[in-house]
Amino acid sequence: MSTTQSDRLRGLLEPLVHAKDLDLEEIEVSRAGRRGLLRVIVDSDEGVELDACAELSRAISEKLDETDAMGEGEYVLEVTSPGAERPLTQHRHYVRATGRLVKLQLHEGGEVIARILTVDDDGLDLEVPGVKGRKPTARRVEFADIAKARVEIEFSRKDKKEEEA
Structure with missing residues (x-):
């Protein structure tokens, strides 16, 4: 996707996304056979429900129909x-x-695999799980020291609502 198209799409879609109290994380444009594919990735502090995605999809579709931001082809x-x-x-x-x-x-x-305890402007306070029965340890990591970061999937993770109860 050209920078011009990306900037134009972001300018067009960001107000629609913010109106739904969501953050526009990413816009991806690619080809899927003869058609184009526009993927709009959104998030919020509370997560994103399916109904919110459906409502936003309708609003974005209407807006794109009013413009030529995606060109003349199907997408x-x-x-x-x-x-x-x-x-x-x-x-x-x-x-x-x-x-x-x-x-x-x-x-x-x-690399460090740990649980995020707190986040401030400079970095993270972490709890590094103990190995072989040892107690977890605390560790501080500054954002400047992080090259890449990714959430690890936990199949037996306690839900926040469970922890609060």
């Missing part, structure tokens, strides 16, 4: 949430992952 519109294993790239991603297990690749080399 498929997909409005979705980021998914479980998406990279953490912005401060708000880390805040939303508080309480979750993450894998951090560090600039100095090596």
Whole structure:
């Protein structure tokens, strides 16, 4: 996708996304056979429900029908949430992952798998799980030291609502 098209789509769609109290995380345009594919990825602090995606999809479709932002050809519109294993790239991603297990690749080399306890402007306070019966340990990692970060999928993770009860 050209920068011009990307910028134009972002400018067109961002107000619609914000009107639904969502964040526009990413816009992807690609080819799917003869058709184009426009994937709009949205998120919020509370997550994104299917109904919200459906409502936003209708609003985006109407807006795109009024413009030539996608050109003259056919395209498929997909409005979705980021998914479980998406990279953490912005401060708000880390805040939303508080309480979750993450894998951090560090600039100095090596990796850390730990649970995010708190997030501030400079970095993360983590709880590194204990190995072989040992107690978990606390660790601080600054954002400047993180090369890549991703949420780890936990099949037996306690839900936040369970923990609050």
